[in-house]
Amino acid sequence: MTQEADVTQGPLTTEAGAPVADNQNSETAGVGGPVLVQDQLLLEKLAHFNRERIPERVVHARGAGAYGTFTVTADVTRYTRAAFLSEVGKETETFLRFSTVAGNLGAADAVRDPRGFALKFYTEEGNYDLVGNNTPVFFIKDAIKFPDFIHTQKRDPYTGSQEADNVWDFWGLSPESTHQVTWLFGDRGIPASYRHMNGYGSHTYQWNNEAGEVFWVKYHFKTDQGIKSLTQAEADRLAGEDPDSHQRDLRESIERGEYPSWTVQVQIMPAAEAAAYRFNPFDLTKVWPHEDYPPIEIGRLELNRNPENIFAEVEQSVFSPAHFVPGIGPSPDKMLQGRLFAYGDAHRYRVGINAGQLPVNRPHATEARTHSRDGHLYDGRHQGAKNYEPNSFGGPFQTDRPLWQPSADFTAGTGDHEAPAHAEDDDFVQAGNLYRLMSEDEKGRLIGNLAGFIAKVSRDDIAERAISNFRRADGHFGKRLEAAVQALRG
Template sequence: MSKRVLTTESGAPVADNQNSATAGVGGPILLQDQHLLEKLARFNRERIPERVVHARGSGAYGYFEVTDDVTAYTKADFLGEVGKKTELFIRFSTVADSLGGADAVRDPRGFAVKFYTEEGNYDLVGNNTPVFFIKDPIKFPDFIHSQKRDPFTGKQEADNVWDFWAHAPEATHQVTWLMGDRGIPASYRHMNGYGSHTYQWTNEAGEAFFVKYHFKTNQGIRSLSAEQAAEVVGSDANSHQTDLLQSIERGVNPSWTLYVQVMPAAEAAEYRFNPFDLTKVWPHSDYPLQRVGRMVLDRNPDNVFAEVEQAAFSPNNFVPGIGPSPDKMLQGRLFAYADAHRYRLGVNHTQLPVNAPKATEADNYGRDGYMATRNGSRHDKNYEPNSYQGPAQTDTPLSAPLAIHGWTGTHAAPLHTKDDDFFQAGELYRLMSEDEKNRLVANIAGGLSQVSREDLIEKNIAHFAAADADYGKRVEEAVRALRD
């Protein structure tokens, strides 16, 4: 085997990679040492801006296999035939912490899947919880600021966290999830994933359905108590990354079964809960889970930076048969996610290998910008329409149109018959065993008792009491016991 030759970025061979060029033995370094300058300049630029949210993450490749016929609901090609397999990439992440944070912390987990379909990439961006803290994207920057490091103290502050929740009663449902047993997954393999948002499916006949995605882990749910998590973080801050990497390397390939809840579009307006409210679930008794297929992860990335850090997921990457719903949080994310990647990675981030289509090719009139690798030849025009056989529109919408009516303005979300901020949080609490309730209350009290202002404590306790009287009473007693 011939020996590989070390080269500069321009491909020229490097004569000496151990010693800088100097003016004589022991003399000062010469500005003409192009290899030295190139290495130092590249090193200075190795880091790109980290994600504001979901900064700490891990990823893997795998495939999705259809096991059940869902063609009655969607014309999406990758879901069109039982047995069909589609390559995918998934990125798991924590939400609030920075890139250097620990894995085993109490935080929601991102669960983002990129399907490399023959009709283009489909990105399904969700979490390990079926709900979220807020229902309108205009509140998202404020929510994240309240959970991040305080500008003055440089660390997360209980006052900020619970002050925001005190003024966001719709967060009570998600806070109950977060502070419960599933708030700290034992690993990425041992947690469920959810699309969380409501999406639209459209079949070949043009009929529209609203759907919610549920990825059920086939490894079983496993979580950590606060005490167990502290021990794990102390021994391996990268515990979830280590577990995912090593399990796939050993050939123990994790898998999830995908189910959907399907609601005929005509039923949405009269449903007892607002079906587009991200703080609400659809009870399975109303819309049972229907199996779709299974996701298997079987290959680790070769380079974490190139394939995990540069992976870009955008919920506006739809394929024919799948589209958005009026979910306001989803609508905001249709812009925000893609814009975040344009900022972090550049306008041509979709040309990076992990983000580029694999089962088809991108063909459009986008040109130029930083790191452009697909600019066409002298025969390709950069405008449309043209008479040079350039790519043209299909005139076939990806999904069914959404009916709208009324006046423009800053409207609150419409209320349905069972809509309030507390009912479903109470239902979740009442499903828990006594041990689960005790741990939930202890986790809440541990954080809420650190808040300096009594009025904020009282507002939060009132939210839990509105969900369930026993819930509020237990939290109040636990907080008082810690503060006395």
């Protein structure tokens, strides 16, 4: 492979490298005459322009990103054999993409919506992707409901707008959403910037050590800048004045040398404790109480370099929770299991089968050695090497050591099973606990935010069902919300 030339200097050329004589005037049949089809520079430019956009992400379309460094600050080798976590002080390059969930590519940043927190570690054992949010929980617990949920957040097929009826109809009929909705409509529902919010792995993941012992973990990224959020009125004004507020803030803070950082913590549960825990520890709508499993600090994440090109490095960046490294693996979390397929499939459709070869996506601390060849925009990197395994020509070979440990013995019959029942598997307990942790001012703002949205629904039964879920979380919560909605609906 030859070294790439500097494409920013020298004479302008066509895509094939021929010098361009005139880039100001198209070729015509005489002065004032019609344009000629032989003007291939014109046709090349227009054809390329028509194809300069790829499909936007179905969710998390609106985003911003930056490169950074993860530094280990505590010894965790008793829990995981992951090489990038192997010693205190070890540094790993990262790329972090922030995003909103429901808005399209041109939407405003300052809106009430969860924020994506997708982190790529460029480790010496391959890329490890940790795909989370700025909330520790989510609206649903089974991936089979995800398309339905997102349809309620997107534009209605008839009106072309997001409809309160659709949103609250689904949430009311899906009581498992009550905890996340309480988060979303509370004071942290609209971060002031990407720098001033926490991030969470949200799902439960497996860590396994050299001895083969298994631990379940949850990741927390606590902002070192402090939590700052916007009220609904502040967000409405900012979204109109500066739709790019979060993206601009992130870029400019790094340009100033004010590098945002997060203290990285994990909660660790020995695998043997999961089956008898008081609720399903793999339920994405639940948090693990800190008194049960206190978070321990393991590292620090700093963002210190902006992308050079947003399209190449932010829009074409791909993340998949299926990208594990030795010592880290999945859990029986049903939402995570669905995402193991869905994320990679989305990127193969959106960016292309060779998206992993793009600079932002390919491994930076090692090389990918696969037998996946050809397809759209394949760059010939394998040259003449054999494309099968096993082979006797010195090709890549298997290690015979799985990345993660078997998590359980499954002997029951196949079927559409609910998750195993635990003593406190309840859709409302944690939402009520969250409400009771709030100050009176925080409760008042939560009630106001919820009531303002519920009051927009057109049917009384949808409004009542929505209120009922919060009433089951906390009687006082439901009573105040009901009164607030009635006042707004008249």
